[in-house]
Amino acid sequence: MHISELDTxxxxxxxxxxxxxxxxxxxxxxAHGVTLWPHTKTHKCPEIARRQIELGxxxxxxxxxxxxxxMADAGIEEIFIAYPLVGEVxxxxxxxxxxxxxxxxALDSEEVARGISRAASAAGHTVGVVVEADTGMRRCGLxxxxxxxxxxxxxxxxxxxxxxxxMVYQGHLKGTAEERVxxxxxxxxxxxxxxxxxxxxxxxxxxxxGGSTPTLYQTHxxxxxxxxxxxxxxxxxxxxxxxxxxxxxxxxLHVLATVVSTAVPGQMIVDAGSKTLTSDRYGAGDGKxxxxxxxxxxxxxxxxxxxxxxADLSGAxxxxxxxxxxxxxxxxxxxxxxxxDELVLHRGGEVVGSWKVAGRGRVR
Amino acid sequence: MHISELDTxxxxxxxxxxxxxxxxxxxxxxAHGVTLWPHTKTHKCPEIARRQIELGxxxxxxxxxxxxxxMADAGIEEIFIAYPLVGEVxxxxxxxxxxxxxxxxALDSEEVARGISRAASAAGHTVGVVVEADTGMRRCGLxxxxxxxxxxxxxxxxxxxxxxxxMVYQGHLKGTAEERVxxxxxxxxxxxxxxxxxxxxxxxxxxxxGGSTPTLYQTHxxxxxxxxxxxxxxxxxxxxxxxxxxxxxxxxLHVLATVVSTAVPGQMIVDAGSKTLTSDRYGAGDGKxxxxxxxxxxxxxxxxxxxxxxADLSGAxxxxxxxxxxxxxxxxxxxxxxxxDELVLHRGGEVVGSWKVAGRGRVR
Numbered sequence: 001m002h003i004s005e006l007d008t009x010x011x012x013x014x015x016x017x018x019x020x021x022x023x024x025x026x027x028x029x030x031a032h033g034v035t036l037w038p039h040t041k042t043h044k045c046p047e048i049a050r051r052q053i054e055l056g057x058x059x060x061x062x063x064x065x066x067x068x069x070x071m072a073d074a075g076i077e078e079i080f081i082a083y084p085l086v087g088e089v090x091x092x093x094x095x096x097x098x099x100x101x102x103x104x105x106a107l108d109s110e111e112v113a114r115g116i117s118r119a120a121s122a123a124g125h126t127v128g129v130v131v132e133a134d135t136g137m138r139r140c141g142l143x144x145x146x147x148x149x150x151x152x153x154x155x156x157x158x159x160x161x162x163x164x165x166x167m168v169y170q171g172h173l174k175g176t177a178e179e180r181v182x183x184x185x186x187x188x189x190x191x192x193x194x195x196x197x198x199x200x201x202x203x204x205x206x207x208x209x210g211g212s213t214p215t216l217y218q219t220h221x222x223x224x225x226x227x228x229x230x231x232x233x234x235x236x237x238x239x240x241x242x243x244x245x246x247x248x249x250x251x252x253l254h255v256l257a258t259v260v261s262t263a264v265p266g267q268m269i270v271d272a273g274s275k276t277l278t279s280d281r282y283g284a285g286d287g288k289x290x291x292x293x294x295x296x297x298x299x300x301x302x303x304x305x306x307x308x309x310x311a312d313l314s315g316a317x318x319x320x321x322x323x324x325x326x327x328x329x330x331x332x333x334x335x336x337x338x339x340x341d342e343l344v345l346h347r348g349g350e351v352v353g354s355w356k357v358a359g360r361g362r363v364r
Numbered sequence: 365m366h367i368s369e370l371d372t373x374x375x376x377x378x379x380x381x382x383x384x385x386x387x388x389x390x391x392x393x394x395a396h397g398v399t400l401w402p403h404t405k406t407h408k409c410p411e412i413a414r415r416q417i418e419l420g421x422x423x424x425x426x427x428x429x430x431x432x433x434x435m436a437d438a439g440i441e442e443i444f445i446a447y448p449l450v451g452e453v454x455x456x457x458x459x460x461x462x463x464x465x466x467x468x469x470a471l472d473s474e475e476v477a478r479g480i481s482r483a484a485s486a487a488g489h490t491v492g493v494v495v496e497a498d499t500g501m502r503r504c505g506l507x508x509x510x511x512x513x514x515x516x517x518x519x520x521x522x523x524x525x526x527x528x529x530x531m532v533y534q535g536h537l538k539g540t541a542e543e544r545v546x547x548x549x550x551x552x553x554x555x556x557x558x559x560x561x562x563x564x565x566x567x568x569x570x571x572x573x574g575g576s577t578p579t580l581y582q583t584h585x586x587x588x589x590x591x592x593x594x595x596x597x598x599x600x601x602x603x604x605x606x607x608x609x610x611x612x613x614x615x616x617l618h619v620l621a622t623v624v625s626t627a628v629p630g631q632m633i634v635d636a637g638s639k640t641l642t643s644d645r646y647g648a649g650d651g652k653x654x655x656x657x658x659x660x661x662x663x664x665x666x667x668x669x670x671x672x673x674x675a676d677l678s679g680a681x682x683x684x685x686x687x688x689x690x691x692x693x694x695x696x697x698x699x700x701x702x703x704x705d706e707l708v709l710h711r712g713g714e715v716v717g718s719w720k721v722a723g724r725g726r727v728r
Contacts, residue, residue, distance in 0.1 A: 007453040063671040084624040089371040108627040111686040260448040263472040263506045307427040322475040
């Protein structure tokens, strides 16, 4: 079956492009001696996680325990939960996971470190730990300073924990490719400050985990990063194109939709709204719109309601009619995939299978 | 079990508040002689749809065929698909639905009218049709004028279709309660123009379907509306409070989350981000943030990533610590419910059951 025969809206993956994205990142990482720990929040599909490991990934990264459980169910054995785990229910689930996979966790507080240590010692497990430092994102992570040093010391001392090293995230390195490169010296100054602070306190480490999809091919410029956790690179999206971290030809996931109304002049409506595309905004250029048409990139989904995508036709190069099919390059694939139960796979437009989004909705 | 023992993040429904919301709307509609056709896109739960019908709804409204199929599976017999149905796959599914429910559809084009007529005549079914007119939302709906008249005439003439009347949507009546009331005379002028245009063309109708949640309790002020399709009123949300269509006490759905990091000064992180809350923006007041805390309403979720909700503590009235639980009033419940597999039900904090979100992800 050709993808043009699929009922819409539907999320489709161009396997040739996806595999090229995966190989390119794996080769880059190998060339630069960095270990890839891809973040599977983007695809939530064990089939892709296994492929990433076949291509040389050290393991996979997830945000939530539920995602880790799905990946462990599929036989993935090296899992990094890059999220602070809080509460007795989660500690019990974490210990159950330790029975069947090698688990690492990230944390940025004494409370979380003590909780995991207590659970791990009681269960006779050892949990790998990275301690998150903030180099400018201001999300998780302690500022570089005495509190961070004390937390690293605590993790080194507490039973049941194996201190691996610091964790950083380069999500704050925004802008175009050139702007990101221009910001790297400042980031490196912060990273050096981090390493000097830890070294001065007598703390040694085995790995430094960092990176992001926009900075993926700049990882070798980031001082001391030995492991990288990009997620979006598997599919890419309009945001990744917008920040010049890939081209439109590197986008592997699209939403096929159908024109359902042309009643309002200057606009057409496609059957994909925020429940199909998410309402995540465009983080580059003029910041406007929710996706563009691959067939007619001047046509922007300018506003949405839940099931309606309103396309502004002022930049159209052809006449669009009810029943026409469109291929949408969405703003942000990660929350989009999380809306769908399956991804339909194709090569050159021929459907070759589908994957269940096994990790969909695993927010706990 | 008390809801404070649930693992987080989790969407919980306060049944007492939900039932009060449902009863209040049903009583209002009854008092004003308007038939409620609640839009089930908000809850996607057949259990709630059945309750709405018990309380006097004429039927339910859905946007997508998949939602209609879920509701028909649950025994709902009066279903209005308020969305243009395009393509042979959807027409086949529509005919299968007609075997087990009374179906109405909305449309705004000759293409859609002819497609449904062809399918319905071939299958020996009659499909109720409303023709959508645009009174200012500029989403679906033909402008009031000759094209609209011609489409109504076509629907009246085509076999297999039963013309019910015009459809409007008051989504463009925004602002505070007072501002909405101030805009009603203009909306009524447009509605009168619609009725006069149809009447002058010799077109008669049985019903006029309209309304929205913000205008729910102003439906009696809207000229000629005989059926109303509010959705959000079942749960309400921060947006509904923001436009003064309810109070915080009328919000029935909340997200319970846990504080997982306080590493960055002035901020705390809860374990609910855009994959739990959606990234739908706040459509009232200063337009900022993604939710507020019921326990401490000056605390706003000021930014999010997929699994992190960053709460700005500048308006906090208490000290928050890692492990504390928070109750989030989300911006927009409709896409939020669509992210979750189930809703946990409680009365006064005691868990009394759960509903599967049976219509989740049914975007086709």
